[in-house]
Amino acid sequence: MRRGGQEEAGEEDEDEEQVEGPMDEKDTLVHTFAFILLNQLISLLQLQRIWWLQVVAAVEMNRTGSQDRLDVVKQLKQLFGYLRQILHRQLDRRFIFGLTLGLDMMTVWLHDRSGVIGTKTAIDIHKVGE
């Protein structure tokens, strides 16, 4: 009985080993898949993290295209805030370009350590030759 029992136990062990094999492979596949997903997620997160060093120009967009002075000043202040922050965050930067953009018109600005200078008139982005 004991021998038989041992044999039975041995058979059970073999069965368990046979069962454990595929489960390991499955686990490995799951782990690999999770690892790949995690890596992709990390890559995406890294792509989303932008350093101040990278910024060449910032754009403030406003769809209304209003020429009302208050709206224009509001949009400019928004842009100047971005440009000032970029200069503030990166102490060795000398200047930064900025654009305001509407449905048709665009202005260009250069912000450096002494202040801001920009285009007197807006540029029609749709007009060839502008």
Next chain:
Amino acid sequence: MNGPMEGDLDSVEQDSTLHYRVTETKQFLDRLLPADIRIVTAILQFMKDENLYDSQTQRWSGFPVPTHQENGFEKMKSNDSSLYGPFCAIAEAIRGFAETRARLSISEMGTTKWIKYHSKSPRSTNSQLRPGALFTLQAIAEHMGLNVSQVRKWF
């Protein structure tokens, strides 16, 4: 918050009043952002060939057309996000052509990229700025492990 930090508001106010100058548009562009007319012409032709610029309507393709309300400058809740996609698509096409075929703007600053950035903020400790779009150096944007010293500064 979709603008400067509280502490910078006074400085921004000063920028827009005391430290603010305008100059002739042509002079400004010619001096600070000079471009060879042949390259500009080539870019425009490429845009037309790729149907990114519509010669019939004389407008950039995909760019929103002003509505009556917007033309009349009436106050309305605008959807600025409709500008981000078309602008970045067109700007990226121009950049791609300029960097790969014109080969003039790539030498100094490396590859660049226009990205929509209205829903994110550049990495910082406490700032939450969200400009509509940013023109950035692609090298670092796509390879964050790159040593900063490997990137040539141009500014």
